[in-house]
Amino acid sequence: MSFEEAKKRIAALSAELKEHSYRYYVLAMPSISDFEFDKLLEELVALETQYPELIDPDSPTQNVGGFITKEFQTVKHRWPMLSLGNTYNEQELVDFDQRIKKAIGDNFEYVCELKFDGLSMSLTYDKGHLVRAVTRGDGTQGDEVTTNVKTIRSIPKRLHEGDYPDDFEIRGEVFMHLKAFDRLNEERIENGEPPYANPRNFASGTIKLQDSAEVAKRPLDSFMYFLYTERRLFSTHWESLQAVKSWGFPVNSESRLCGNIEEVLKFIGDWESKRFDLSYDIDGIVIKVNSYAQQEELGFTAKSPRWAIAYKYKAQQVETELQSVSYQVGRTGAVTPVANLKPIFLAGTTVKRATLHNANEIIRLDLHEGDWVYVEKGGEIIPKIISVNLEKRKPGAAPIKYITNCPVCGTALERKEGEAAFYCPNDEGCAPQIVGKMQHFTGRKVMNIDGLGDETIETLYEKGFICHISDIYDLHTKADQLKTMERFGEKSINNMLDGIEKSKQQPFEKVLFGLGIRYVGATVAKKLAMYFKTIDALMAASFDELNAVEEIGERIAKSVIEYFTDPQHRAEIEKLQAQGLQFTAEEKEVVLASDKLSGKTFIISGTFAKSRDELKDIIEQNGGKILSSISAKLDYLVAGDNMGPAKLEKATKLNIPIISDEELMGMLGHD
Numbered sequence: 001m002s003f004e005e006a007k008k009r010i011a012a013l014s015a016e017l018k019e020h021s022y023r024y025y026v027l028a029m030p031s032i033s034d035f036e037f038d039k040l041l042e043e044l045v046a047l048e049t050q051y052p053e054l055i056d057p058d059s060p061t062q063n064v065g066g067f068i069t070k071e072f073q074t075v076k077h078r079w080p081m082l083s084l085g086n087t088y089n090e091q092e093l094v095d096f097d098q099r100i101k102k103a104i105g106d107n108f109e110y111v112c113e114l115k116f117d118g119l120s121m122s123l124t125y126d127k128g129h130l131v132r133a134v135t136r137g138d139g140t141q142g143d144e145v146t147t148n149v150k151t152i153r154s155i156p157k158r159l160h161e162g163d164y165p166d167d168f169e170i171r172g173e174v175f176m177h178l179k180a181f182d183r184l185n186e187e188r189i190e191n192g193e194p195p196y197a198n199p200r201n202f203a204s205g206t207i208k209l210q211d212s213a214e215v216a217k218r219p220l221d222s223f224m225y226f227l228y229t230e231r232r233l234f235s236t237h238w239e240s241l242q243a244v245k246s247w248g249f250p251v252n253s254e255s256r257l258c259g260n261i262e263e264v265l266k267f268i269g270d271w272e273s274k275r276f277d278l279s280y281d282i283d284g285i286v287i288k289v290n291s292y293a294q295q296e297e298l299g300f301t302a303k304s305p306r307w308a309i310a311y312k313y314k315a316q317q318v319e320t321e322l323q324s325v326s327y328q329v330g331r332t333g334a335v336t337p338v339a340n341l342k343p344i345f346l347a348g349t350t351v352k353r354a355t356l357h358n359a360n361e362i363i364r365l366d367l368h369e370g371d372w373v374y375v376e377k378g379g380e381i382i383p384k385i386i387s388v389n390l391e392k393r394k395p396g397a398a399p400i401k402y403i404t405n406c407p408v409c410g411t412a413l414e415r416k417e418g419e420a421a422f423y424c425p426n427d428e429g430c431a432p433q434i435v436g437k438m439q440h441f442t443g444r445k446v447m448n449i450d451g452l453g454d455e456t457i458e459t460l461y462e463k464g465f466i467c468h469i470s471d472i473y474d475l476h477t478k479a480d481q482l483k484t485m486e487r488f489g490e491k492s493i494n495n496m497l498d499g500i501e502k503s504k505q506q507p508f509e510k511v512l513f514g515l516g517i518r519y520v521g522a523t524v525a526k527k528l529a530m531y532f533k534t535i536d537a538l539m540a541a542s543f544d545e546l547n548a549v550e551e552i553g554e555r556i557a558k559s560v561i562e563y564f565t566d567p568q569h570r571a572e573i574e575k576l577q578a579q580g581l582q583f584t585a586e587e588k589e590v591v592l593a594s595d596k597l598s599g600k601t602f603i604i605s606g607t608f609a610k611s612r613d614e615l616k617d618i619i620e621q622n623g624g625k626i627l628s629s630i631s632a633k634l635d636y637l638v639a640g641d642n643m644g645p646a647k648l649e650k651a652t653k654l655n656i657p658i659i660s661d662e663e664l665m666g667m668l669g670h671d
C-alpha cells in the first residue's frame with residue numbers, strides 16, 4: 001500500500017472504529033462483534049507500524065476506547081484506567097511470554113483470572129466507607145455513578161473492622177448473570193422495549209441509567225481484581241487478591257497462580273469449554289505478571305500495561321446461506337423479521353433461524369437474497385447474523401426489502417417515532433394479535449386457566465368460537481357445539497370450562513396484566529391495582545395522576561391513557577365485569593398482632609435482611625399504614641441499604657424521621 005493509500009485507509013479505519021466504540025461504550029448497542037472490531041483495530045496497528053509518521057495521538061490505537069457522558073459528573077482518575085492488550089491466538093501468548101522473559105528473566109509467576117464480560121468500575125473507600133464509584137470513561141476521567149453502584153449487593157458499602165488502609169481504590173468488573181439477563185430481556189420484549197444483545201450491554205446500559213431505583217431492579221454482580229494504594233502494602237498481585245477478599249470484597253475463586261506459560265495455556269484450554277457452565281459470561285482469560293516489582297520494570301504502553309494480556313475466546317461462528325426472510329407478528333402487533341437459514345451445526349445445536357431484530361438491522365447488514373452470511377452464537381445468546389460474505393453474493397441478487405404491510409392481515413405497518421420496530425395497528429382484526437392476546441391472558445403467569453392451552457385457543461379462534469377475551473367466558477353457553485368438534489372430548493371440555501370459571505377468582509392485578517396494555521407488565525399491573533384499587537379509578541386517572549405513582553413513568557402513563565381511550569377496550573372491560581371477573585383490589589384482612597403502630601404511617605425503602613413484604617406485613621399487623629409516596633403526612637421512613645437518593649433528600653427536607661429496620665422492631669418491643 002502506498003503512503004497516500006495508507007493515509008486514507010488509516011483515516012477511514014479510525015473513523016469506523018470510533019463510531020463502533022461509541023455504539024459499544026455509550027449506546028451499549030454495538031453493531032459488530034468484538035472479533036470483527038479487533039480485526040479492524042489490528043489492521044490499523046499494522047498500518048501504523050508500517051507508517052509511524054501517520055500515528056495521530058487521537059488514534060484508537062493510542063487511546064482507551066471509552067467515553068465520558070454529560071449525564072454524570074466527570075471525575076478524574078487518580079491512577080489511569082487502562083485497557084488490556086489482547087489476542088485470539090496462543091502463538092501470540094508465547095510471544096508475550098518471550099518478551100517478558102527478555103525484560104525480566106526467567107524467575108517470575110503469572111496470575112490467570114477469568115475475564116468477566118462486563119464493565120470496569122473504580123471504587124474509592126475512605127475509612128472503610130464506599131465514597132465514590134467511577135466508570136473507566138476515556139481512561140483518564142470517567143462518569144461518577146456512585147448511587148447506581150450502591151445498589152449492587154456484592155459491593156460493600158461499609159467494611160467491617162479490618163487491616164485495610166484508610167484510603168484506597170479498588171477496581172473490578174460489574175456484570176449481569178445470564179439468568180437475570182434472560183428474565184429481564186424477556187420482560188423488555190414483553191413490554192415492547194428493544195432487547196439487549198448480551199449481558200455486557202445490559203449491565204453497561206444499566207449503570208448509565210439516571211434512575212437508581214430502576215438500577216436496583218436489575219440485579220448486577222461484581223468481582224474485584226485490582227487494588228491501588230498510595231503506599232505499596234503487598235509485594236504481589238496474588239497477595240493483594242487474598243487480602244481484599246478478607247476485607248469483604250467479592251473475589252473470583254477460579255483465579256490461579258501459574259509458574260510458566262505452559263500452565264497458563266493449560267488453564268486457557270480448560271476454560272475453553274468450562275466457561276459455558278458458568279452462570280455469567282466471560283470472554284477470555286486475563287494473564288498478569290504476579291510481582292509488583294516486576295510489573296514496574298515492565299511498565300506500560302499508551303493504553304495498556306506490558307505486564308498483562310487478555311486471551312479472548314472466539315465466539316463460535318459459521319457461514320451459511322440465507323434462504324428467506326419471514327416476519328412474525330407478536331401480540332402487541334410488533335413485527336420481527338427472522339432469517340431462515342440453510343441448517344448448520346453451531347456450538348452444540350443446529351441453527352435454522354436467526355433473529356434480525358428490526359428493519360434497521362436488515363439495512364445495516366445490507367442483506368440481499370441468497371446471501372452467504374456469518375452466524376455467531378456466544379453463550380446463551382440467540383444466533384445472530386454478524387455480516388455478509390460479499391464475495392459470494394450472486395450477481396443481480398435483489399436487496400431484501402422490509403415489508404410495508406402486515407404479512408397476516410395486510411394492514412399498512414406503522415412505526416412510532418424513535419422506535420425501531422414496525423407495528424401492525426389492526427389489533428382488533430389481525431389473527432396473531434388476537435390469538436396472542438388471548439394466549440397471554442390465559443397463560444401461566446396471568447390467569448393460569450387450566451385446560452385452555454395455546455393450541456386450543458388457536459383452534460377455537462379458527463373455528464370462530466372466540467375472538468376477544470370476553471368470548472372465553474361465554475364458552476360455557478356453547479358446550480354442546482364444542483362437543484361436536486373433533487379431538488374435543490367431553491371430559492376435556494368440562495375441564496376447560498371449570499378452569500375458566502375458577503379463573504374468575506384471580507385478583508384484579510392479574511386481570512389488569514392480562515389485558516395486555518403496552519408497557520404494563522406484571523409488576524406495573526400490581527402497582528396500579530394496589531394504588532387505584534378499582535378499574536373505574538384507574539380509567540378515570542389523568543396523566544399526571546398516573547405519572548405521580550411511584551415507579552410509573554411518562555411512557556407507561558401515556559400508554560395506559562391511550563388504552564382506555566379506545567371505546568372497544570372499554571366495552572370489553574364492561575363485558576368482563578358483567579361476567580364476574582375481579583376489577584377491584586382485595587383488601588387483605590389483617591388480624592392485628594398489636595396496635596402499637598396504630599395511626600402511624602410508614603414508607604419502606606432500600607434493601608433489608610428481611611424482605612420488604614415481610615416488613616410491610618409486620619407494620620400492618622401492628623396497626624400501621626404503608627403510604628405510597630413521601631409527603632408531610634408520613635411519620636417514618638424505614639431505610640435500608642441502597643435507598644434512592646431522591647427519597648432520602650425529600651424525607652430529610654420534610655424532617656421525617658428516618659429509622660432502620662432494627663429501630664422499627666424496637667418500636668414493637670422486639671430486638
Ligand SMILES: NC(=O)c1ccc[n+]([C@@H]2O[C@H](COP(=O)([O-])OP(=O)(O)OC[C@H]3O[C@@H](n4cnc5c(N)ncnc54)[C@H](O)[C@@H]3O)[C@@H](O)[C@H]2O)c1
Pocket residue numbers: 020021023024025030031032033034035037038064065082083084086113114115116117118119120121136172173225286310
Ligand atoms: N463490538 C464493538 O463494536 C466494539 C467496540 C469497541 C470495543 N469493543 C471490544 O472491546 C474491547 C476493548 O475494550 P477494552 O479496552 O475494555 O478491553 P477489553 O475488554 O478487551 O479488556 C480490558 C477490560 O477487561 C476487563 N476485565 C475483565 N476481567 C478482568 C480481570 N480479571 N482483570 C482485569 N481486567 C478484567 C476490564 O474491564 C478491563 O477494562 C475490544 O477488544 C473489542 O473487542 C467492541
Ligand SMILES: [Zn+2]
Pocket residue numbers: 329406407408409410411424425426429430431
Ligand atoms: Zn396485521
